[in-house]
Amino acid sequence: EVQLEESGGGLVHPGGSLRLSCAGSGFIVNSHYMSWVRQAPGKGLEWVSVIYYGGETFYADSVKGRFTISRETSENTLWLQISNLRTEDTAVYYCARVAGYRSGRFRNYYMDVWGKGTSVTVAS
């Protein structure tokens, strides 16, 4: 069965750092685009970052320069290093496998497998 499991969340002070992990099973993380999506308390979903299977990375403007997405082949794991945390970064962080296809002029991407999420609280 294809599954994702996040860990590493917790309570951190503003300006602090955390490293979130997402362990994949039933598929090879390196063979897929992988993404992080977050959800602040009572709010909607916000895309955070993606890593392509070639290693290219992209970030939402709200986290650019503070968050780093990476992956570990031997552990079949996706990482998100989150630094210089702000109170507005408080959220449940989900990792998701990304699927893509071409339609007309564009390549389209969607998240076909999601983890259960890990909670990050930034507070003093």
Next chain:
Amino acid sequence: QSVLTQPPSVSGAPGQRVTFSCTGSTSNIGVGYDVHWYQQLPGRAPKLLIFGNNNRPSGVPDRFSGSKSGTSASLAITGLQAEDEATYYCQSYDHSLSDWVFGGGTQVTVL
């Protein structure tokens, strides 16, 4: 404020049909990017419901259907059931922002 606009809530009686929209612009849905939908049950992670405007992954009941026209997309649920109470999010790609974007979510209540 979300780049894709969804009504905050809709409701219907069991067995009824409900539809709701996801409105974008000429830099996302309108320029040709497809729309995907996710269902989030209370306290649970999101789950893929529809991809590529109107395609259901294996295991998703056929009473869920999607469509896209112009700068908008819609999700329809026919034969509404109590287990459909959830928040539904649309997602696409925005060419101007170079970001994947979500709608703000529509909470479906079964009366």
